[in-house]
Amino acid sequence: MPRLPEYVTPVDTGDGKRYEVRVHGARPDGERFQFKRRFKTVKDAIAFHSEVTSGLSKKTYIAPSDLTLQRAVDDWLVGQRIRPNTRAAYVASLRPLVDALGAKPVQAITKRDIEHVVQDLLNGKSKMGSWNAPQIFKGKETRAKWSASSINPMLARARTVFGDLMAEGIVVRNVAALVKPIPTVKPEINTLTAEQAAILLASTDSHCYGVAWRLALLGLRRGEILALEWDGIDFEAGTLTIRAARLATPGGVTTAAPKTESSKRVLPMPDELTAALRRARRRQNEAKLQMGSSWPNSGLVVVDDLGNPPYPTTLTVAWATALENAGLPHVRLHDARHSCATLMHLDGVPAVVIAAWLGHTDARFTLATYAHSNNDALADAAVRIGAITNGAAAEGNRA
Known part of the structure; x- marks a missing residue:
């Protein structure tokens, strides 16, 4: 031999x-x-x-590895350098994938495995696991059906995780990239007209959250509204400074830096907002005198009648209630930001100015995402174009 x-x-x-x-x-x-x-x-x-x-x-051979998906996702999250609420969103989106495939080596995971997770989510058959599971899910065995708007972010995160594993030489291909996203229809964004905004502000002026709605219609994000401090209000200069955001996390609420560097900004205050802020501060000072030491000295602009900063979702619910009480159609709290951008756009404010006002770095993104024509503006445009075409026709007849 x-x-x-x-x-x-x-x-x-x-x-x-x-x-x-x-x-x-x-x-x-x-x-x-x-x-x-x-x-x-x-x-x-x-x-x-x-x-x-x-x-x-x-350098084309991939060495065997017993790295599991759960360990890979945990390691990936550690390296993301993201805000707590963003991390919480990533964990929530990846939870079904880790619950189903977490114990499986990443080298053994196939496109079919991920497709099964997607189908289970679509059909309401996704089994709950224990990975980073919130207490509210304790005892729950199966998830409710997920829509495309929830499944696609999961797939996007999975593509990134497997992309990093591929770059590290741990997997030979990105199997998550082989799974096609669920087709979606971009939801219509609803905005308030100038008249509707005025009705809302007038009906909530004396409410403890009335100033919050003014700030929302000024284009501030919910987290920016909740983190705004009286120290950031300069009545003499007529400006407000946005330098933080108060965000919901699985453990409660955290205050962090704004979403982007451009989100840190100083905005001039309209006279109506300045007056409303003065009224709000006066009401808080009066309540503080009545409550004495039991008044929480948070230093925040938006607090309830007892001086407590509202939980982010509490403010969202209060917004919906305020619209209903004012007899206005429901729009999301974040749509107040859309409304601000749209009204500025319809009034001829340059896109770059709107972007700076909202804290964006790209004016094209601002126009594509936030500036929408409402029905009244479209009707006005129809009248204008009609006048133009009729005028042109009349000129032609005279010729």
């Missing part, structure tokens, strides 16, 4: 003789690895060794 290569070792097993191959190599990060496989024939053993060593020399 020909002499065996030094990397092939004969092994006697209960099922007969096998030929064991040991391979040594290094991963892209420099970590050394060793693994072995057994074959029934010397020919198969030599072929395997040749394939592996060729791949190692060309």
Whole structure:
């Protein structure tokens, strides 16, 4: 029998003789690895060794790894450098994937595995697990059906996770990228007209959250409204400074830096807002005198009648109630920001100015996302274009 290569070792097993191959190599990060496989024939053993060593020399071979999806996602989250509420959103979106496939090695996960997770979410058959599970889900066995707007962010995060694993040389391909997103229809964004905004502000002026609605219609995000401090209001200069955001997290509420660097901004205050802020501060001072030491000294502009800062979702519910009490159609609290951008756009404010006002870095994004024509504006445009075309027709007839 020909002499065996030094990397092939004969092994006697209960099922007969096998030929064991040991391979040594290094991963892209420099970590050394060793693994072995057994074959029934010397020919198969030599072929395997040749394939592996060729791949190692060309840097195309992926070494075996027992890294599980749960560990991979945990490691990925650590390296994201993101705000707490963004991390919470990532965890929430990835939870079904980790619950279903968390114990499985990432190298063993297939497109079909992820497709099954998607189908279970669509059909309301996704099983709840324990990975980062909030207390409110304790005892719940199955998730409610997820829509495309929830599933697609999960797939986007999964593509990023597997993309990083591929870059690290842990997986040979990004299987998550093979799963197509669920088709969606972009939801219509509703905005308040100038008249509706005026009705809302007039009907809530004396309410503890009335000033919050003014700030929302000024274009501030919910988190920016909740984090606005009296120290950031300069009545003499007529400006307000946005330098933080108060955000909901699984553990409660946290105050963090604004969404982007451009979100930190100083805005001139309209006279009506200045007057409303003075009234709000006067009401708070009067309540503080009545309550004494029991009044929380948060320093925040938006608080309830007892001086407590509202939870973010509490403000959202209060907004819906305020619209209903004013006899106005429901629009989301964030749509007040859309309303601000749209009204400024319809009034001829340049896009770059609107972007700076809202805290955006790209005016094109501002126009594409926030500036919408409402029905009244479209009707006015119809009258104008009608006048133009009628005038042109009249000129033609006279000619």
